[in-house]
Amino acid sequence: DAGITQSPRHKVTETGTPVTLRCHQTENHRYMYWYRQDPGHGLRLIHYSYGVKDTDKGEVSDGYSVSRSKTEDFLLTLESATSSQTSVYFCAITPDLVSPLHFGNGTRLTVT
């Protein structure tokens, strides 16, 4: 198992509150990703990182920000949560762009 941990595993929050999800890896992989999974949409990329302090937007980045201040941690922040951000969020890591991704077990976020 690739060493990747997401926290929290479950969270319920109210509309308008800030939320931060954490992804922690022990593999020293360069690339880290945040995806959201919704019925009928598969996985959609929110943001990704290709190194410390190097991040870029994915296809559904509006309303989300990320930070990567050290190799092992990649944080996803919802500045002001909305009900449309209710989803399951997955972090994934890979050492390079030809290797498969290793996924965390996900964070189920509910915004009420």
Add this chain to the structure above:
Amino acid sequence: GNSVTQMEGPVTLSEEAFLTINCTYTATGYPSLFWYVQYPGEGLQLLLKATKADDKGSNKGFEATYRKETTSFHLEKGSVQVSDSAVYFCALPNNNDMRFGAGTRLTVKP
């Protein structure tokens, strides 16, 4: 960019039935192709991959062949088991990330 189109399902089969899940791709060049599987309550995990045309990836009785003529990477298994019930995703690299199909939910009944 690169993309995949995947048969969405859901698919319900009896144990020992034959499984095919279709996946076609659009890509620049010949990237590696992947199938991932997601069991309930878990993240995705790699099922198999193929790195070049005509390669066959295989794992746990599942197979998929990289066919550039038909731009396809269909997933097959000759005899499914109840434990194969999961969601299956076709995927390929696109620039700096991985693009996934919408997923196909497979339910196998005893």
